[in-house]
Amino acid sequence: MRLEDGEILPCRIIGKLRLDDIRTTNPVGVGDQVTVDLDDGDTRTGSIIEVLPRRNYVVRQSPRKKHELHLLAANIDQAVLVTTIIEPNLKLGFIDRFLLMTEPHDIPVIIVINKSDLFGEEEEEIFGGLKIMYEEIGHQVMSCSSYNGQGLPELKQLLKDKTTLVAGQSGVGKSTLINTLQPGLGLKTDEISDYSGKGQHTTTFAEMFTLDWGGYIIDTPGIKMLSFNNLEPLDVAHNFREFFAKSSECRFPNCLHRDEPGCAVKVAVEQGTISSLRYEHYLQILSEVDDQNYWERHKNL
Ligand SMILES: Nc1nc2c(ncn2[C@@H]2O[C@H](COP(=O)(O)OP(=O)(O)O)[C@@H](O)[C@H]2O)c(=O)[nH]1
Ligand SMILES: [Mg+2]
Numbered sequence: 001m002r003l004e005d006g007e008i009l010p011c012r013i014i015g016k017l018r019l020d021d022i023r024t025t026n027p028v029g030v031g032d033q034v035t036v037d038l039d040d041g042d043t044r045t046g047s048i049i050e051v052l053p054r055r056n057y058v059v060r061q062s063p064r065k066k067h068e069l070h071l072l073a074a075n076i077d078q079a080v081l082v083t084t085i086i087e088p089n090l091k092l093g094f095i096d097r098f099l100l101m102t103e104p105h106d107i108p109v110i111i112v113i114n115k116s117d118l119f120g121e122e123e124e125e126i127f128g129g130l131k132i133m134y135e136e137i138g139h140q141v142m143s144c145s146s147y148n149g150q151g152l153p154e155l156k157q158l159l160k161d162k163t164t165l166v167a168g169q170s171g172v173g174k175s176t177l178i179n180t181l182q183p184g185l186g187l188k189t190d191e192i193s194d195y196s197g198k199g200q201h202t203t204t205f206a207e208m209f210t211l212d213w214g215g216y217i218i219d220t221p222g223i224k225m226l227s228f229n230n231l232e233p234l235d236v237a238h239n240f241r242e243f244f245a246k247s248s249e250c251r252f253p254n255c256l257h258r259d260e261p262g263c264a265v266k267v268a269v270e271q272g273t274i275s276s277l278r279y280e281h282y283l284q285i286l287s288e289v290d291d292q293n294y295w296e297r298h299k300n301l
């Protein structure tokens with residue numbers, strides 16, 4: 001916990017913190033503003049007694065307990081989603097899954113396609129396609145490289161005076177990027193992620209750093225995969241922003257844009273005004289959420 005003057009104070013959490021509207025496996029997250037009771041004496045330790053109301057937050061399905069939520073960060077101005085085209089190969093659906101976490105609070109997302117020093121002709125083409133696809137729905141897309149500095153001055157400018165969550169899969173270069181932007185932090189890079197063998201991460205914590213040109217940045221551990229046990233099908237539909245914008249033209253108000261007659265989203269996909277890739281990822285997530293709900297309902301049979 002950081003005091004207003006910058007001092008870092010070790011704190012424990014006491015009792016039951018009252019939280020506004022969500023239950024998470026971690027009651028306090030990076031970016032939370034809290035009230036602290038200083039311990040007696042001069043130990044410079046304290047207890048967190050209250051979490052102040054959050055302006056926004058990003059939660060994901062807990063990687064350990066699929067029926068619980070994990071708080072990634074709170075009170076952020078924007079997120080930088082770091083991804084790559086090669087080393088590691090682009091996992092296309094990941095971008096859309098990530099956007100499903102930031103969309104409920106309208107958190108702006110900058111999509112950084114990293115390691116541009118490795119781009120050949122084919123990668124440049126893929127990058128161009130992604131840029132058009134995501135900027136059409138209002139997300140800035142840029143390429144960067146910590147190796148040759150490409151894109152970094154622009155990125156620094158975007159981070160200035162903001163609190164930014166940096167996230168992405170392991171190995172895409174998040175920690176290297178933060179170390180390059182803000183020398184001296186000495187973040188560990190190229191960490192081998194601890195993999196329990198059950199297909200899930202065992203550690204998840206994020207850390208916030210001050211940028212010397214203004215602002216804060218939050219480094220997060222690599223995300224292996226994003227599932228959405230916490231969402232209902234309509235939540236998914238409402239948080240694909242261009243689908244939601246179009247859905248007022250669907251015949252049925254609760255249209256899930258699958259096989260319903262008179263679906264304006266499907267027409268838009270056929271006409272190419274909505275990305276068919278986004279639509280594919282949407283259907284995939286929807287079917288996962290459906291399956292989960294199905295097994296929930298039938299687990300006692
Ligand atoms: N070619 C290239 N490799 C990079 C770049 N940035 C990081 N790497 C390498 O990618 C690997 C993973 O980097 P790291 O920062 O630990 O990724 P993180 O897991 O996202 O934090 C390391 O071997 C880095 O040296 C880059 O801009 N270009
Ligand atoms: Mg890292």
Ligand SMILES: [Zn+2]
Pocket residue numbers: 247250251255256257258260262263264265266
């Ligand atoms: Zn529809």
